[in-house]
Amino acid sequence: MRKLLKTKINLDYxxxxxxxxxxxxxxxKAGYENFNGNIVDFIKLKDLSFKDxxxxxxxxxxxxxxxxxxxxFAFTCALRVVERVNIPEMTNAWMxxxxxxxxxxxxxxxxxxxxxxxxxxxxxxxxxxxxxxxxxAANYAARSAIRSTTYSDAYASARSASYFATDAAxxxxxxxxxxxxxxxxxxxxxxxxK
Numbered sequence: 259m260r261k262l263l264k265t266k267i268n269l270d271y272x273x274x275x276x277x278x279x280x281x282x283x284x285x286x287k288a289g290y291e292n293f294n295g296n297i298v299d300f301i302k303l304k305d306l307s308f309k310d311x312x313x314x315x316x317x318x319x320x321x322x323x324x325x326x327x328x329x330x331f332a333f334t335c336a337l338r339v340v341e342r343v344n345i346p347e348m349t350n351a352w353m354x355x356x357x358x359x360x361x362x363x364x365x366x367x368x369x370x371x372x373x374x375x376x377x378x379x380x381x382x383x384x385x386x387x388x389x390x391x392x393x394x395a396a397n398y399a400a401r402s403a404i405r406s407t408t409y410s411d412a413y414a415s416a417r418s419a420s421y422f423a424t425d426a427a428x429x430x431x432x433x434x435x436x437x438x439x440x441x442x443x444x445x446x447x448x449x450x451x452k
Contacts (some may be wrong), residue, residue, distance in 0.1 A: 259320070260283065262266070262296075262297060262322055262323075262446055262449060262450045263296045263297065263298065263446075263450045265296065265297065265322055266294050266295065267293070267294075267295060267296065267297060267299075267300040267314065268292075268293055268294040268295075269282070269285065269286075269290075269291060269293075269307070269385070271314075272285065272314055274319075275278040275317050275319055275320070276313070277313070277314075281310055281313065284306065284307070284310060285306060285310065288303070288305035288306050289305065290303060290305075295313060297322055297323075297446060298443050298446055298447065300315065301315060301439050301442060301443055301446075302439070302443070306436040308424075308438070308439065310392060310421060311439075312417060315412050316328070316413055316416050316417045316420070317413070318411065318413040318414070323405075323416075323446070324412075324449075325412035326412075326449075327445050327446070327449050328412035328415060328416040329359065329407065329412050329416075330444055330448050331416045331417055331419070331420070331441065331442055331443055332407040332412070332415035332419040332420075333352075333355075333356055333359065333417045333419070334419075334445075335403060335416075335419035335420045335422070335423040335441075336352060336355075336400075336403035336404050336419045336422070336423070336439050337352060337356075338409050338426075338434070338438075339400045339403040339419075339422050339423050339426045340352045340400050340403065340404065342400075343400040343426070345400065348400045350402070351404050352400075352404050355404055355407060356405065356407075359445065360409070366398060385409065400422075400426070402418070402422050403418070403419045403422040403423060407419055420438055423438065424438070
C-alpha cells in the first residue's frame with residue numbers, strides 16, 4: 259500500500275483511463291494541467307468537482323485503492339445514508355450486511371439480491387417503512403446504498419454508495435462531499451501507514 263502515496267496523479271495518469279474531453283478540459287481549465295501530486299493531494303484539489311475526483315480515484319482500472327479500502331469507504335457512505343434516514347429496519351439491514359462482510363460470511367461473487375438473509379431483511383425494512391414520511395427518496399437511497407456495498411465489484415460499490423450518500427444529503431451536498439473526501443483521505447492515510 260506504500261505505492262498509494264508514491265504514485266503521481268497527473269494528466270498522463272488520468273488520460274490512461276480514456277476520460278471524456280469535457281472532464282480533461284475541466285481539469286485543465288481549473289489550472290491543473292501541470293498538477294503532479296499523490297492521491298491525497300488530488301482529492302484535496304480545490305477547483306475540481308468531487309464527481310471528477312471520484313471518476314479518477316474510484317475508476318475501475320486504477321490500481322491504487324484495493325478492494326478492502328473501497329468496501330470500507332462504501333460501507334461508511336452507506337451508513338451515512340442509513341443514519342440520515344433514521345429507520346431502525348434500515349440500520350438493521352446495514353448491520354447484517356456489514357457483519358457478514360467483516361466476518362467473511364458473505365460471498366461477494368454473487369449479487370446482493372441473491373443472499374436470502376440480506377434480501378429478506380431489506381424487503382422487511384422496505385415494507386415496514388411505508389408509514390414513514392421519508393419512505394420515498396430517502397428509503398430508496400438507504401436500500402440502494404446498502405445493496406451497493408455488496409456488489410462483486412468494489413469500485414462500483416464505492417462509487418454507488420458515495421453517490422447515494424451525496425444524493426440523500428439534499429441541500430447539504432457540498433458538506434457531504436467534503437465529509438466523504440475526509441473519510442477517503444483518512445482511509446488512505448491509515449492504509450498507507452501514515
